[in-house]
Amino acid sequence: MKTNKKLLIEQNTGKKYLVKELTEDYHTSFGIISSKDLKGKSTKIKSSTGKNFLLLDATFPDLWEQFQRGPQIMIQKDIGLVIAKTGINKDSEIVDAGGGSGSLCLSLANICKKITIYETNPEHHKVVQKNIALCNFSNVNLKQDDIYRGIKEKELDLITLDLPEPWHVTKHAEKALKEGGYVVIYLPNLTQVQKFLASLKGTSIKALETIELLERKWAINEQIMRPEFQMLGHTGFMTFCRKM
Amino acid sequence: MKTNKKLLIEQNTGKKYLVKELTEDYHTSFGIISSKDLKGKSTKIKSSTGKNFLLLDATFPDLWEQFQRGPQIMIQKDIGLVIAKTGINKDSEIVDAGGGSGSLCLSLANICKKITIYETNPEHHKVVQKNIALCNFSNVNLKQDDIYRGIKEKELDLITLDLPEPWHVTKHAEKALKEGGYVVIYLPNLTQVQKFLASLKGTSIKALETIELLERKWAINEQIMRPEFQMLGHTGFMTFCRKM
Amino acid sequence: MKTNKKLLIEQNTGKKYLVKELTEDYHTSFGIISSKDLKGKSTKIKSSTGKNFLLLDATFPDLWEQFQRGPQIMIQKDIGLVIAKTGINKDSEIVDAGGGSGSLCLSLANICKKITIYETNPEHHKVVQKNIALCNFSNVNLKQDDIYRGIKEKELDLITLDLPEPWHVTKHAEKALKEGGYVVIYLPNLTQVQKFLASLKGTSIKALETIELLERKWAINEQIMRPEFQMLGHTGFMTFCRKM
Amino acid sequence: MKTNKKLLIEQNTGKKYLVKELTEDYHTSFGIISSKDLKGKSTKIKSSTGKNFLLLDATFPDLWEQFQRGPQIMIQKDIGLVIAKTGINKDSEIVDAGGGSGSLCLSLANICKKITIYETNPEHHKVVQKNIALCNFSNVNLKQDDIYRGIKEKELDLITLDLPEPWHVTKHAEKALKEGGYVVIYLPNLTQVQKFLASLKGTSIKALETIELLERKWAINEQIMRPEFQMLGHTGFMTFCRKM
Numbered sequence: 001m002k003t004n005k006k007l008l009i010e011q012n013t014g015k016k017y018l019v020k021e022l023t024e025d026y027h028t029s030f031g032i033i034s035s036k037d038l039k040g041k042s043t044k045i046k047s048s049t050g051k052n053f054l055l056l057d058a059t060f061p062d063l064w065e066q067f068q069r070g071p072q073i074m075i076q077k078d079i080g081l082v083i084a085k086t087g088i089n090k091d092s093e094i095v096d097a098g099g100g101s102g103s104l105c106l107s108l109a110n111i112c113k114k115i116t117i118y119e120t121n122p123e124h125h126k127v128v129q130k131n132i133a134l135c136n137f138s139n140v141n142l143k144q145d146d147i148y149r150g151i152k153e154k155e156l157d158l159i160t161l162d163l164p165e166p167w168h169v170t171k172h173a174e175k176a177l178k179e180g181g182y183v184v185i186y187l188p189n190l191t192q193v194q195k196f197l198a199s200l201k202g203t204s205i206k207a208l209e210t211i212e213l214l215e216r217k218w219a220i221n222e223q224i225m226r227p228e229f230q231m232l233g234h235t236g237f238m239t240f241c242r243k244m
Numbered sequence: 245m246k247t248n249k250k251l252l253i254e255q256n257t258g259k260k261y262l263v264k265e266l267t268e269d270y271h272t273s274f275g276i277i278s279s280k281d282l283k284g285k286s287t288k289i290k291s292s293t294g295k296n297f298l299l300l301d302a303t304f305p306d307l308w309e310q311f312q313r314g315p316q317i318m319i320q321k322d323i324g325l326v327i328a329k330t331g332i333n334k335d336s337e338i339v340d341a342g343g344g345s346g347s348l349c350l351s352l353a354n355i356c357k358k359i360t361i362y363e364t365n366p367e368h369h370k371v372v373q374k375n376i377a378l379c380n381f382s383n384v385n386l387k388q389d390d391i392y393r394g395i396k397e398k399e400l401d402l403i404t405l406d407l408p409e410p411w412h413v414t415k416h417a418e419k420a421l422k423e424g425g426y427v428v429i430y431l432p433n434l435t436q437v438q439k440f441l442a443s444l445k446g447t448s449i450k451a452l453e454t455i456e457l458l459e460r461k462w463a464i465n466e467q468i469m470r471p472e473f474q475m476l477g478h479t480g481f482m483t484f485c486r487k488m
Numbered sequence: 489m490k491t492n493k494k495l496l497i498e499q500n501t502g503k504k505y506l507v508k509e510l511t512e513d514y515h516t517s518f519g520i521i522s523s524k525d526l527k528g529k530s531t532k533i534k535s536s537t538g539k540n541f542l543l544l545d546a547t548f549p550d551l552w553e554q555f556q557r558g559p560q561i562m563i564q565k566d567i568g569l570v571i572a573k574t575g576i577n578k579d580s581e582i583v584d585a586g587g588g589s590g591s592l593c594l595s596l597a598n599i600c601k602k603i604t605i606y607e608t609n610p611e612h613h614k615v616v617q618k619n620i621a622l623c624n625f626s627n628v629n630l631k632q633d634d635i636y637r638g639i640k641e642k643e644l645d646l647i648t649l650d651l652p653e654p655w656h657v658t659k660h661a662e663k664a665l666k667e668g669g670y671v672v673i674y675l676p677n678l679t680q681v682q683k684f685l686a687s688l689k690g691t692s693i694k695a696l697e698t699i700e701l702l703e704r705k706w707a708i709n710e711q712i713m714r715p716e717f718q719m720l721g722h723t724g725f726m727t728f729c730r731k732m
Numbered sequence: 733m734k735t736n737k738k739l740l741i742e743q744n745t746g747k748k749y750l751v752k753e754l755t756e757d758y759h760t761s762f763g764i765i766s767s768k769d770l771k772g773k774s775t776k777i778k779s780s781t782g783k784n785f786l787l788l789d790a791t792f793p794d795l796w797e798q799f800q801r802g803p804q805i806m807i808q809k810d811i812g813l814v815i816a817k818t819g820i821n822k823d824s825e826i827v828d829a830g831g832g833s834g835s836l837c838l839s840l841a842n843i844c845k846k847i848t849i850y851e852t853n854p855e856h857h858k859v860v861q862k863n864i865a866l867c868n869f870s871n872v873n874l875k876q877d878d879i880y881r882g883i884k885e886k887e888l889d890l891i892t893l894d895l896p897e898p899w900h901v902t903k904h905a906e907k908a909l910k911e912g913g914y915v916v917i918y919l920p921n922l923t924q925v926q927k928f929l930a931s932l933k934g935t936s937i938k939a940l941e942t943i944e945l946l947e948r949k950w951a952i953n954e955q956i957m958r959p960e961f962q963m964l965g966h967t968g969f970m971t972f973c974r975k976m
Contacts (some may be wrong), residue, residue, distance in 0.1 A: 497976055510813050531911040542838055542911065542976055543818060543911075544911050544912030544976065545910075545911075545912055546912075547818070547819045547889075547912065547914075548802065548819030548821065549816075549817060549819040550819075550854025552819070564813065564816035565809075565812075565813055565816070567812070567816045568809075568811070568813045568814070568815050568816035568817070569808065569809055569812045570810045570812070571812050571815050571816065571837060571843075572808035572809070572812035572815065573792040573793060573808050573812070575791045575792030575794075575796070575839075575842060576790070577792065577842045577843050578822045578843070581945065587913065588967070592949055595816060595819075596819045599815075599821050599822070599843050601760055603801065605867075619822075630742070649919075666789075667775040667786065667787075667789075668739065668788030668789055668790075668791065669777040670791075675798050678950070678957055680950065681950075681952055682952055682953075682954070682957065685952060697949055698949065698950040698952055699947060699948065699949055699950070700947075700948050700950070701809055701945050701946065701947055701948075702944075702945065703943060703944075703950065704942070704943065704944050704946065705941055705942070705943055706925075706941075706942040706944070706969065708922065708925055708926055708929060708942055709926075709929070710926070710930075713922055713926065725950065732786055
């Protein structure tokens, strides 16, 4: 599941270029990089105008930064918590719905065996499709089905929902999950969390915990040592559940 | 990389048992579970005294909760950020040092191709060894070498350091990482972060950002909707770096 | 409004004693302090056994630390926000209800012209009475009336409510406040905040904002620079309202 | 210490006007308010064009919102903590330095007996002077002296410093404070806090605690219940000290 994309970094300015096609010369504002160099083994190369470039294998986060994005993309602190709390790995089978641009589902695809995405919104569908292509992932099944009407997959390890009304999915999730499988819902409002929790009554899906993460970035050098003045005050509440 | 462990949950009380050996009968305070049932396909079983149990495949987080622990274990919010920010997957090769009980390194092992652990402290060494055995991981190479003296592995995707003086590792990390590879350091004190950042000068390892995460758990039901009164005020500062 | 209490600090150990009665000798585990010294002008005195003591005028926070306390005392970060957001001063007239030990209302009394406390709970009543006596405040009127049944005071600058069901007070507050006067409610649960906000509909009391403060203490010396590991995860949500 | 200013609120739009001079007619975009009405007792008045206005006594926070401001004004969460932790009241004598627009020092002036402000920057000096005039405060003594060179006042209850290098003030503060008096420093960087704390060695000023407050505003109605997305990530670290 290597990305087969390259990252070019111009050494003087630090400017980055994501190269998607290695079989063609690549044009930058600092000169042309030859296809021969792009496919070669050397990480230190020169453009046609003599500028120094670093040539790296693009990592998944390099691609993630380039994703075409919708309005409310899930960010890495929240994606990470989903991965760490559910323990998904290369054997995991997952269903995801509502994630917009694919920020969460493609981060899961980078790790898991197979992920199926339910996305009815035609515009989001297109964006996710582009992002799957960018990642060159072969373990993603993108569907235009409505998850509020049912989940066809069975024996799932994890279902992730970034939808306004996840309570319509509770009964479907109960059938689709394996025993011990996880559901994670991601919601901006506590009123929605409350309504979702109420929908679990009488089902075999048990709420484990509702968590939010606050991310603080720091500015640090010899003189300065303080949190950044800009901070995201809120992303979403994550509710972790398990069929048991 | 299935865990081949089982999780037993007594249905009345919710009490959990991690079953490590399926070939023997398992004794609980609610009666005996037969080995035949442990190896069977049914998820709903009865003990010798007629109590109802749920039988699940143990997930990695189930094992993680059972890890024998040292004093300052890295928790899931921080582990998740490392995974999400570095994009590790089943192709990744990693070196980890200083992690005590193995909380971070085994979480990485659950996802990556191969991880080498440097651990000189004999007590921590034993604990990590036990935890590797519990997970049944075959991709972990546990060494008693001192990472302050060098890193033998090459072309690494990621180096994670949970050590008091990570500045002794900077030069070694520079040689061991592939171009574009990541170093993540985890430190309780900003004075340490400052000293580590100073050690990067003149090397090809560049600091990307220093982040801390605050985790807030919520108590929610029909009447109650508030953060938990107990909160962990601080775990560690995470500094993300990259060779480039 | 000087406190006319003294604070004794034993210089070797830093142990503090609050002296309420200056006309009698004061017994400490480091010897006796003579009444003559307690009433004298010198701040550096000796006990009968020759130990060095510092003798200070006790400040309001010195008394506050000694308050006999109920279960959920309002702490200084929240008290401070009430003072700063409402701008109370020596001309202000205030009604307070439900505050338990008197932490908020006596902090307001330290600044304002006159404060009336409604407290029906006999046990809290006794505690507040003791704390008023400790502070030697003459501008506090402690009543055993039920604020859910009405407020007799008029033209108030501020009403503070630390009660489980403040919505019973909305109509009374509307009558008792002067135009432009403030109501501040302090509640642990957002469900309560929501219910209180609903009670404002059709009244002349307008909600300005709902705020919570997170307090982080830092450990700092030459080597250490980190937040304290212990942190209070939640105290209460403060809703600021104004009659207008 | 009444503000003798009025706040006009147009009832349809909620637009606010601070009226500084009651002896003249006041012009708004919703018509003219007659001086007779401004000086009258009625709180519900009409403009020349028949629009309804509410007429309130302006509170200190009403003025505070109108202060002419410099770049980094101290906000109410931090001002409140200074007031609550030091217990200042109408008997307190205070020195303040470096506060720029006067946000903190005028908030203290609203409560205390007397405050002296050291401000060498001519531009800040002018701004503070304007803001004192707006508040009509007679207990503020604004000086153009440099506090790094000494403090003339004696027996102070509190010294507040919002300066880049407060360690130059330590020795002066020691002399100027009464026994038991407080120093509060407000600094953006922990490196500065560390340097200030080092300057206390060998003096009678003892550090009590270093605290920062995070303020979270909430959006709440029947459907919505979530923190605001915008949040101030950092204002300053407050270090509370006491002479003892």
